[in-house]
Amino acid sequence: MATTIKSPGVTGGVLVTVAFLKAQLDTGNDHLGIFVPLVLDVIVRLPLSEFTVEDIQLALSTTHHVSMPKHVVGTLLRRVGKKYLKLQNGSYKLIPGIEIPKSSVDAKKQQIEQGQMRLAEELRLHAKRRKLVIVSAEAALDLLYKFLESEQVALLLDTPTCDEPVPKIGQRERSVVAEFIQNIVQADPALLNVLRAMLEGLVLYHAAFLPDLCSAKKRFRNLRVVFDSSLVREALGYWGPVLKSLSKEAIDVLKASGIECVVFDETLDEIRRILAMYEAHLGTTKGRAELKPGPMTRYFLTQRFTQSDVVEMTALLERDVAAAGFRILARPPRQAKFTAGEKDLAARLKRPNTGPEIDMEPRVIHDVECIAGVLTLRRGNRSNRLEDAGVVFATDSATVIRTVQDWWREDEGETAVAPIVHIRVLANLAWLKKPALCGDFKIQELVALCASALRPEPATWGRFLKHLLKLQEGHRVTSDEVAAILVSEMLDRTLKAAEFETDDAEEIGAATFDEAVERVMASYAAEAERKIHETESERSAAIADAEQRAQSALERADSAERDAAERARKRDLRIRARAGRWARLLAECARWVANAVLIIGAFSLISGHDFHPGIWGIVTAGGIVVFVILEFVAIRGEVSEWLSKLEGWLNEKLLTFFGIDD
Secondary structure (H helix, E strand, C coil): CCEEECCCCCCCCCHHEEEEEHHHCCCCCCCCCHHHHHHHHHHHHHHEEEEEEHHHHHHHHHHHHHCCHHHHHHHHHHHHHHHCEEEEEEEEECCCCCCCCCCCCHHHHHHHHHEEEECCCCCCHHHCCEEECCCCCHHHHHHHHHHHHCCCCCCCCCCCCCCCCCCCCHHHHHHHHHHHHHHHHHCHHHHHHHHHHHHHHHHHHCCCCCCCCCHHHHHCCCCCECCCCHHHHHHHCCHHHHHHHHHHHHHHHHHHHCEEEEEEEHHHHHHHHHHHHHHCCCHHHHHHHCCCCHHHHHHHHHHHCCHHHHHHHHHHHHHHHHHCEEEEECCCCCCCCCCHHHHHHHHHHHCCCCCCCCCCCCCCCHHHHHHHEEEEECCCCCCCCCHHHCCCEECHHHHHHHHHHHHHHCCCCCCCCCEEEEHHHHHHHHHHCCCCCCCCCCHHHHHHHHHHCCCCCCHHHHHHHHHHHHHHHHCCCHHHHHHHCCCCCHHHHHHHHHHHCCCCCHHHCCCHHHHHHHHHHHHHHHHHHHHHHHHHHHHHHHHHHHHHHHHHHHHHHHHHHHHHHHHHHHHHHHHHHHHHHHHHHHHHHHHHHHHHHHHHHHHHHHCCCCCCCCCHHHHHHHHHHHHHHHHHHHHHHHHHHEEEHHHHHHHHHHHHHCCCCC
16 A cells, blocks of 8 residues: 655755855855855845844754754855854844845756756656655655654764754654665666765755864864774675675775774674674574674675685675774873773673673773773873764764763763764764765766665564574474575565565565565575576577587588599699600600600611612612611601600600509
């Protein structure tokens, strides 16, 4: 059944204003100057000839939907007053003859509002697909505002930014907005720019509530930030690549503003204990099912980390911590003159409903020791500004932070900066100092938070594990199937889809969990069938390819054989032609020699005969000549026949010499 979000009591107009503030910062104004156009705009609108700081404060809230601290409004009026106002008896008046330029605030805000309305309509369409009805664009903007405010920690957790508490947002609404930002806004550059302006504008707006807004751009002075175990594990990638990338960006932003990122050696010991726990549990199905729900557990399971992987992580821990940008520092020995009542702090940090006889949890001991280490490193230094605090402990646990801050103020009676801070508060302050240099840090941070918001809630995951173990005990699933279900990436999406269907995760029942199990098992079956099909297809393709290669090989062999035969034939022809030429040449030479011998012999015979004069002598000579000629012709014929045989014999010998047998 669709859920309806009613029209908001507070409009989303504040988002237009904060986006306007971001645009002012982009034009080169400082953190205080971005508010000046708003102040001038409401001064022009006032029907009063003179006015007070409270009048401007009220006008800003009414006209531009922003609640500004009185001291900031006073500072802005003093800045404006140098040119346009004069202060008399606690009230401000316009200087006669000086006219405030016509404001362009409305025109710029209208242009910004058009982009935000498109963003709101896209959110409504996405919510409708998730069966979450948002009745208007204004309601969509209000939902987006609540999401941004709930995800973005105020700059100082112990300093409220307005009289109203942080807006509350339901789990289902939070998931829908997170999915919208991750899947739709990221793919649309125009929508992404609109959201970026809103987000960064809200940080600028919250900066107005800092005790000293003018110091927002000042660098941190030798500030060392001691990181909590969870933050270090994020930076090492134990919670997945998205949070690892975000941690790297945050560390780079902190370092760019002059902060040194430090890890106590005892924090590394705690991480080793955590890794040892995973090493002990990852080896069995029962152990994997007993792991505490959380992002580290889900990442280790879905990536199918083994015990050997964890052993390697432990061995390379110090190297990886240094590579992530941290300096490892030995926690200093506690000194009573610098530390405080840590026993009271430990009592506050203990889980509820645990008696004094129960040993202190390692988590509590670690947090108390880190706070004591920070106070020792401060050596009694007290400051009202975080920039001058010297050392501070950073974590992402709002509960721990509020507990330490309550102890700091109530038990210790301190008014200086507490020894603990939220990492995103610190990142916001660092971003404020160099927003242009830090680029897309804020929007990337939000996208990473959206990815985290789209994971199943720990409570849902814990209830599912109990249900899965019951199925195993009832022999409805085997231990191997439990192991396969736990490491399935589809499980997260299936459980989250179940959370989308209800406003209260506690309403998810056994039938829904059974369906989740069936979907995961069906996905494995489909995957197995797909792999079988792929294997058969690959086998058929391999056979066809082998047959084709064999056929091609045969064709190539036949072609090569034909080519070789043709080359041999042509070679034989060339050799036979060459042998014939040489045989004819030799036979011809012999013929010339034989002819020469015959001719010489005939002439010798004729010339050696004595011819008598007279007719008888002539007849005798003629007869001899005729006889010699006839003999010459007869002998020459025999010689020619012999020479022909010689030519044939020479041709055969030459062919044999060149390797050709007839």
